[in-house]
Amino acid sequence: MTETITLREVISLEEGNKADIAVIKKMLERFADIINAGDFEGWISIWVDDGIQMFPGAPARIGKEQIRAGMKPAFDQFSLKMIINNEELRVSGNLGFARGNYTEYLTPKAGGETEKYDGKYLTILEKQSDGSWKVARDCFNSNVPET
Amino acid sequence: MTETITLREVISLEEGNKADIAVIKKMLERFADIINAGDFEGWISIWVDDGIQMFPGAPARIGKEQIRAGMKPAFDQFSLKMIINNEELRVSGNLGFARGNYTEYLTPKAGGETEKYDGKYLTILEKQSDGSWKVARDCFNSNVPET
Numbered sequence: 001m002t003e004t005i006t007l008r009e010v011i012s013l014e015e016g017n018k019a020d021i022a023v024i025k026k027m028l029e030r031f032a033d034i035i036n037a038g039d040f041e042g043w044i045s046i047w048v049d050d051g052i053q054m055f056p057g058a059p060a061r062i063g064k065e066q067i068r069a070g071m072k073p074a075f076d077q078f079s080l081k082m083i084i085n086n087e088e089l090r091v092s093g094n095l096g097f098a099r100g101n102y103t104e105y106l107t108p109k110a111g112g113e114t115e116k117y118d119g120k121y122l123t124i125l126e127k128q129s130d131g132s133w134k135v136a137r138d139c140f141n142s143n144v145p146e147t
Numbered sequence: 148m149t150e151t152i153t154l155r156e157v158i159s160l161e162e163g164n165k166a167d168i169a170v171i172k173k174m175l176e177r178f179a180d181i182i183n184a185g186d187f188e189g190w191i192s193i194w195v196d197d198g199i200q201m202f203p204g205a206p207a208r209i210g211k212e213q214i215r216a217g218m219k220p221a222f223d224q225f226s227l228k229m230i231i232n233n234e235e236l237r238v239s240g241n242l243g244f245a246r247g248n249y250t251e252y253l254t255p256k257a258g259g260e261t262e263k264y265d266g267k268y269l270t271i272l273e274k275q276s277d278g279s280w281k282v283a284r285d286c287f288n289s290n291v292p293e294t
Binding site: 052054055056057058059060090092093094095096097099101120121122124137139140141142143144145146 | 199201202203204205206207237239240241242243244246248267268269271284286287288289290291292293
């Protein structure tokens with residue numbers, strides 16, 4: 001694996017309250033940083049309690065406990081490197097969405113080959129009462145045919 | 148294939164302007180009806196011009212012409228039956244989203260086995276100047292592992 005892993009953020013479409021957009025941009029950066037640090041509790045804290053994760057190949061995970069059960073093993077078993085190339089952010093009132101592409105590298109902590117995933121995501125964001133934004137719905141899929 | 152194919156719509160979560168929600172519900176019904184009628188031009192007309200379709204296994208299709216090029220072959224080659232079980236509709240201003248599950252049956256017009264797909268979707272909706280709502284972004288993936 002010779003590719004350099006960096007967090008890039010390319011936002012080409014933005015619409016909505018500028019202060020909210022700025023907060024969301026920071027949240028998206030934090031989202032990738034937290035994954036790259038292997039910080040599962042930090043990652044789960046970015047979700048709303050009734051969040052829904054739409055992971056490919058399985059029914060939707062409804063609520064934080066199902067998301068936790070689904071994702072904790074990945075954080076436990078792999079070193080994760082996530083590059084998020086966000087392409088769009090739109091906000092209307094307390095509702096917003098982000099859309100873009102990601103590249104994720106999973107390296108087994110026990111040793112073994114790194115696997116690379118190229119995908120795209122569509123993520124619904126909700127403004128919280130404290131002004132922060134959290135992830136409410138997240139749907140994603142591969143940019144390449146399954147092998 | 149012995150399952151009865153019907154359009155069911157189960158909306159359990161709704162938030163936002165009630166008139167907009169009602170318009171979107173009708174649009175979602177029409178979305179399925181149009182697919183089931185094999186009406187490609189009707190289907191493409193439900194998209195905004197700069198719509199983005201996030202089809203699994205390929206990069207995002209950006210704009211109506213890419214969506215047309217990607218989807219026309221499916222309408223040409225298959226009889227489609229789509230059942231949409233919408234579970235959530237949320238609207239804030241001119242932005243909204245729908246989330247749910249779908250079952251799609253593809254039967255080759257030239258003859259052959261019907262294929263069944265179980266999936267989930269997250270769809271961004273935009274209110275148009277005439278009060279109608281259109282599909283702006285659509286991300287979906289399988290509810291079962293790829294075989």
